Amino acid sequence: MKKILVTGGTGYIGSHTVVELIGAGYEPVIIDNLSNSKEDVVDKIQAITGVRPAFYKVDILDKEGMDKVFSAHDIFAVIHFAGLKAVGESVKLPLKYYDNNITGTLRLLEVMRAHNVKNILFSSSATVYGTPKTVPIREDFPTGACTNPYGKTKYFIEEILKDLYVSDNTFNICLLRYFNPVGAHESGLIGENPNGIPNNLMPYITQVAIGIRPFLNVFGGDYPTPDGTGVRDYIHVVDLARGHLLALKKIEESANGVYVYNLGTGTGYSVLDMVKAFSEVLGRQLPYKIVERRAGDIAECYADPSKAEKELGFKAQYDLKRMCEDSWRFQQKLK
DSSP, X not given: OOEEEEETTTSHHHHHHHHHHHHTTOEEEXXXXXXXXXXXXXXHHHHHHSOOOEEEEOOTTOHHHHHHHHHHSOEEEEEEOOSOOOHHHHHHOHHHXXXXXXXXXXXXXXXXXXXXXXXXXXXXXGGGGOSOSSSSBOTTSOOOOOSSHHHHXXXXXXXXXHHHHHHOTTOEEEEEEEOEEEOOOTTSSSOXXXXXXXXXXXXXXXXXXXXXXXXXXXXXXXXXXXXXXXXXXXXXXXXXXXXXXXXXXXXXXXXXXXXXXXXXXXXXXXXXXXXXXXXXXXXXXXXXXXXXXXXXXXXXXXXOOHHHHHHHOOXXXXXXXXXXXXXXXXXXXXX
């Protein structure tokens, strides 16, 4: 049974990927500093799968702590989720983002190299494309003209990983550029439950629906889109997690190299499309207000996922209704 180190494994995407890894016969080992998640997620993963993954409260900036984990386990590959991820906060606190995301990744790579672990899947983002000239976005589009420091950290880490491969072609690297993960596990046990005010749309919507917040702030109603609100490619988190299994299989079966894939549905939905879909699941209108645009946001962003379908066999299964239903079930169980 191959051991897979999952950094940020108690986080939103990490925890769902851990569940899928266990289901596929891998043995996940989680490290997380719990800055935006809770340790009881490990209990919930056990409740869903019947397996309790190894968990270490370790920060990716803590090289010595990570070294101990690698010494204790024969790691086959690393799935690297850990990182700060709020676009707006990154504009206000760029140094914090550069230090945590980039320095943390450098330390992780140094520990991997010391333990001769050469397989890594990196949790990248569609933000590396900046403001695309056209949509849908393909993997061969230019990257680097990012509109916020969060996106720049993802871009810089991609470049670091490419340089690492040039220096040592025994590495096997997969860059997975996510679009907008939403939804939750069908059990309602794990989902997106950020500490503090949510930065992402769906947890904010569910907190409004449950009564924690009075209304949804829709950032910008004057974008050049059909209804003036931002258009994004929302993908169910379980579809996204399954994409990681397919990418891991690719790394196991392929020659060493750097592989790049968009993980999205290929369909763009506006914020108001999401509000409408959620209101239908809720059975009542979700209250919202259109407010000023948020720094670092772009008008339209959705994927051309055909490369991932062709090379990985990846195709998103869940629709917008299912994303809303699963998110709402998770929020209700949180009460």
